[in-house]
Amino acid sequence: MQRTSSKWLVMSTIIAYAAVIIALFMGFKAPAAVNVGTVQLQWAQRIIYFHVPVAWVFMLSFTVSFVASIVFLITKKRIWDLVALAGVELGLTFATAAVISGSIWARPAWNTWWTWDPRLTTMAITWLLYVAYFMLRGAVEEPERQARFAAVYSIFSYISVPITFFSIRLARTIHPLLVKGNDFGLAKGMRPAFFAGLIAFTLLYIVLLWHRLRVLQLASRVEALRARILEQEL
């Protein structure tokens, strides 16, 4: 049982990473943007094939964590706490990647690494919220209570995620907006690379979530076994 599942996991991991490499390569080969001034900005624009998929994945991941937290509070099944935890871990990783890639693009495009634009502000708040999530988990020792507190905090943190998403649609901002009503801001030639990126990073996310869940489950089983052995020794 264990062996077959890990064989599938190895295969999907290879496929996901290959997809990411192909998608990023397509990003480099996609036609250059015509509406930006310099060659440097044309290259900077290619960040979109990384930045948008990564940002999409972090929002997906926090959503997974939010739903898992609610299900945990209702069912009290440990697995949902692990899903929520893995969701926050991966979400925070991808959120950091989105911030860093955005910052690298902002340097040539906005002439600054960081500015307190609504999108960047809401993003910074989201990031801090999920860092605090880990501090909370670290401060509670008893596993059952840790899971309950973390689930409640994750629900509160999630308020910030849709606000980050809609911040560029509701407030005045300098952050580019890709989809406005029926308008899609990419030329036809750029779209294959863009959607390939979205699919590839989503695949990568699913595989990483699978890995994390497996490790977390093993860790909690080791923890349970250790507790049993200690009990017997006493």
Place this chain on the structure above:
Amino acid sequence: MSQFIRATYAIFWKALRTEWRSREIFSAMFVFALLAIIIFNFAFDLRVQNIRQVVPGVLWVSITFAGMLGLNRSFTVEKENDTLSGLLLAPVDRSALYFGKMAANFLFILSVAVIIVPLTTVFFNVNLVRADLLLVLLAGTFGFAAVGTLFSAITVNTRAQDILLPILLFPVVLPVIIAAVKLTAGLLEQLAVADLANWWRLLIVYDIIFLVIAFLTFEYIVEE
């Protein structure tokens, strides 16, 4: 329903009575807020061209930092005297405990804010004593107390509780604080009501969301 209101009121009244006997939380919050304002005064004095621009920030940072002190004590007292289990054993809906505590915290923080405002007026020479600012104080401290009470019930059961509360609470209430600061600044600059409508909406929507989620999740925090 009437039993629920009676239980909420009993908890609220109990918090006020214990506070009246010790005057521990309120005096600490008030002195701290006063100190914060005086420190800000020295930090900005002579360095900032137009002092009017920093006053809203100074006011709300003082209120939130002072409020944090009070919230930290809110459940610690119950924990130290081991009375929390007694409260939880009472045959009433547990959200009555939340609403009672929340109402008491709200009242404490709001009264500190109301006393701090005329003092800020004096120290910064900016007139803040006005009726519409009271509405901002009400809405701002309400959202702060709504989440703060819930998180205080969380952190009382953790290691290093008084360090953890600000780390959990600040990023969550940040939108409320931002809206409150913007509204205070808008009132000082005599902006039209329509110009501030968006900030009002944000503040009130957050107040409602915070209260509803806190109400829905409180029983999961205190169940043992």
